[in-house]
Structure formats: structure tokens, C-alpha cells
Amino acid sequence: MKSLSGKALCRILEKKGWQLKNIHGSHHVYMKAGRKERISVPVHGNKDLKLGMLKAIMKIAEIDESEL
Numbered sequence: 001m002k003s004l005s006g007k008a009l010c011r012i013l014e015k016k017g018w019q020l021k022n023i024h025g026s027h028h029v030y031m032k033a034g035r036k037e038r039i040s041v042p043v044h045g046n047k048d049l050k051l052g053m054l055k056a057i058m059k060i061a062e063i064d065e066s067e068l
Helices: 006-015 051-061
Strands: 019-024 027-031 038-042
Touching: 006 019, 006 027, 006 038, 006 051, 038 051
Parallel strands: none
Antiparallel strands: 019 027, 027 038
């Protein structure tokens, strides 16, 4: 699986219709109309997200690996 920074993942989430609702420290919180889930993306400069975190966010946001 391709590694991805928090900034890059935020751009993908916004393209998929998720809206930035809050920034709490270095975590960007996204929500989408009609969904209960919130997605918190850690944005620490251009550091890559750990694989488990990336997979968990992709599962919630319904992002396919080909969309990265």
C-alpha cells in the first residue's frame, strides 16, 4: 500500500465530499452530511501516516486503494 501524509489524505477526503469541521491542535476533524462518523486526521507536517491509521480512515471514508 502507498504511504500518504495527513495533508494528502485531507485533500482526498475533501474531494470525496467530507467537510473540515474543526481543527484541534494538529488533528483535522472531518464530517459528512448523512453520516454519523467523524474522521480525525493527524496532520504533522509531511510525515506519513502509519499504515493502520491510514487503513482505518480509508474504511470509514469508503476510499479505495486505487484512489490514493
